[in-house]
Amino acid sequence: AAWERGVRASASPRRPDGLSVLVTGAAGFVGTHCSLALKRRGDGVVGLDNFNAYYDPALKRSRQALLARHGVLVLDADINDGALLAKLFEVVPFSHVLHLAAQAGVRYATRNPQSYVASNVAGLVSLFEIVAKHADPQPAIVWASSSSVYGLNTDAPFSELHRTDRPASLYAATKKAGEAIAHTYNHIYGLSITGLRFFTVYGPWGRPDMAYFSFTKSILAGKPITLFRMPDGTAVQRDFTYIDDIVKGCLGALDTAEKSTGVAGGGKKRGPAQLRVYNLGNTSPVPVAKMVSILEDLLGKKAKKSVVTLPQNGDVPFTHANVSLAATDFGYQPTTDLATGLRKFVKWYLQYYSVETGKKINGKSNTAGEEEK
Ligand code: NAD
Structure with missing residues (x-):
């Protein structure tokens, strides 16, 4: 069928030793960048995404169109659709799965708790089940x-050895549950599974629900923004990590992933399989107020700030990654500082939303191509 031809074409690598990767959440922020990077270096990529309305679906459709122009097909599909997943693995012998589909964000969970369980727990089990029992060969995940x-x-x-038994949000709890579920599927079915703990990723084509993005919108519109401080008065800090660094980490993890040792059909595994977890951060935490002042400089406009003490909304006070494990195992080394990364984000933002500010970013006016990063 035409569907199968499209999927096969998108999945086939251009270089002889290229990977063939199923990217879930491919119309998401990180998924779009990773899919483009894989395709650019000659790997085959098929994406899937359910285009949910957690944030502006039009932005997800724009990313899908961008990917289509680069030869990456992104299917409208949910990871809980086992029949569709089984069919996909029947059509394409994927070597790898890059699983990024999830319900993200910590505060949304107060109103939509079940969406986290559906995508981050049930969805993960759905994917692992299909890979364990229907995929032949079994891709590394x-x-x-x-x-x-x-x-x-x-x-x-x-570091990866720090305790992870005190999640502050349902989002965090479902990610922690995912790590436990990964252990089980590795143990029983011999799936090769690598978990990546991303630290506050930002950049062009980013997520409108994240602070750097919504603050940019508010500053340009002259609307107030709210900064949080901890109950003890200290400022919230984040280890902001630029998207290109995260992409390098994802590709490094894919390239060093070993094969699964399971047997198609979910039979007895052939031996112990790889199970890994890595931090991917920037190793340089910055107070959120500093992030805002960089945005003010870039936009040439002051923010209307109010500071409130952090309510119990799932945010954590401080994040800071030790990345030496990823550095040792696949050469992960973040290289983009916050000012440089935000300049690239703002440049993209002004183009994408065709904002006229009069202020020239990076010495150029607002005309660069969409793919410039
Ligand atoms: P994103 O929301 O932009 O991307 C996730 C994509 O998955 C979305 O396009 C969404 O439509 C899709 N999706 C959600 N549920 C789905 C389902 N059930 N079936 C199919 N598609 C589904 O988020 P992102 O920032 O690109 O994050 C990618 C991954 O990285 C997520 O797993 C997220 O939890 C994780 N993460 C992100 C950050 C960050 O700062 N961006 C930090 C830590 C972890």
């Missing part, structure tokens, strides 16, 4: 956990 699993730890920087 790399998936997005989160720095939020470090929860209420204060002994930063966090």
Whole structure:
């Protein structure tokens, strides 16, 4: 069928030793960048995304169109659709899965708790089940956990050995549950699984629900923004990590993933399989107020700030990654500082939303192409 031809074409690598990767959440922020990077270096990529309305679906459709122009097909599908997943693995012998589909965001959980369970727990099980029992060969899986699993730890920087038993939000709890579920599927079915704990990722084509993005919108519109401080008066800090650094980390994890040792059909595995978890951060936490002042400089406009003491809304006070494990195992090394990364974000934002500010970003006016990063 035409569907199968499209899927096969998108999935086939252009270089002889290229990977063939299923990217879930491909119309998301990180998924779009990773899919483009894989395609650019000659790997085959098929994406899937359910285009949910957690944030502006039009932005997700724009990313899908961008990917289509680069030869990446993104299917409208939910990871809980086992029949569709089984069919996909029947049509394409994927070597890898980059699993990024999830319900993200910590505050949304107060109103929509079940959406986290559906995508981050049930969805993960759905994917692992299909890979364990229907995929032949069984692809290695790399998936997005989160720095939020470090929860209420204060002994930063966090290494992978720090405790993760005190999640501050349902989002964090479902990511922590995902890590436990990964252990089980590795243990029983021999799936090769690598979890990546991303630390506050930002950049062009980013997520409108995240502070750097919504603050940019508010500053330009002259609307007030709210900064949080901890109950003890200290400022909230984040280890902001630029998207290109995260993409390098994801590709490094894919390239060093070993094969699964399971047997198609979910039979007895052939031996122990790889199970890994890595921090991917920037190793350089910045107070949120500093992030705002960089945005003010870039936009040439002052923010109307109010500061409130952090309510119990799932945010953690401080994140800071120790990335030496990822550095050792696949050469992960973040290289983009916050000012440089935000300049690229703002440049993209002004183009994408065709905002006229009079202020020239980076010495150029607002005309650069959409793919410039
Ligand atoms: P995103 O929301 O932009 O991307 C996720 C995509 O998955 C979305 O396009 C969404 O439509 C899709 N999706 C959600 N549920 C789905 C389902 N059930 N079936 C199919 N598609 C579904 O988020 P992102 O920032 O690109 O994050 C990617 C991954 O990284 C997520 O797992 C997220 O939890 C994790 N993460 C992100 C950050 C960050 O700062 N951006 C930090 C830590 C972890």
